[in-house]
Amino acid sequence: QQQVKQSPQSLIVQKGGISIINCAYENTAFDYFPWYQQFPGKGPALLIAIRPDVSEKKEGRFTISFNKSAKQFSLHIMDSQPGDSATYFCAASSNTGKLIFGQGTTLQVKP
């Protein structure tokens, strides 16, 4: 119930391509779904977040798509760049304030 399942574990995309990472959850009490980006040797940094009352949120090249009925959400990175190469984590939380993280996706964008 408390898990957030993330896929794929790793992803290789050509520069300019679209990177797509998917997450699924079970707990319907979750009401906040952020994505974090982590570079090697650094702490995770908030990238973009969504609430379940909207189906999509876009910030620059990053878009979250949210499907409440399917309990799934995904991150799309348009025009992927080598500088986007990092580990991406989806997460979910409810009113407890506790973030439950997915397993992470290592993205490599090839020049």
Next chain:
Amino acid sequence: DTAVSQTPKYLVTQMGNDKSIKCEQNLGHDTMYWYKQDSKKFLKIMFSYNNKELIINETVPNRFSPKSPDKAHLNLHINSLELGDSAVYFCASSQVLLQDVGQFFGPGTRLTVL
């Protein structure tokens, strides 16, 4: 200026020792957290403090004891270190508990227990 800082960045120690990791945030946030990231990069919350009060205490061995002397500091003390404690420990802070303003993470402390 560093928003969330941790010391030390690296910590190598022997089994059975006691060690502490310090965390400070200069963002004026009310809530601070400790996370553990294992070798497979899985991130799991350990503790959360709001205004110096313990809010979240996950199933963590009682060898781990957090201490919050004030709102800007949250330290983690670990007794009788075990091999399985080797991980990267992240401190984080957020403006208000329960709000979707995001958590700001520190740079991490890589703990290696030999």
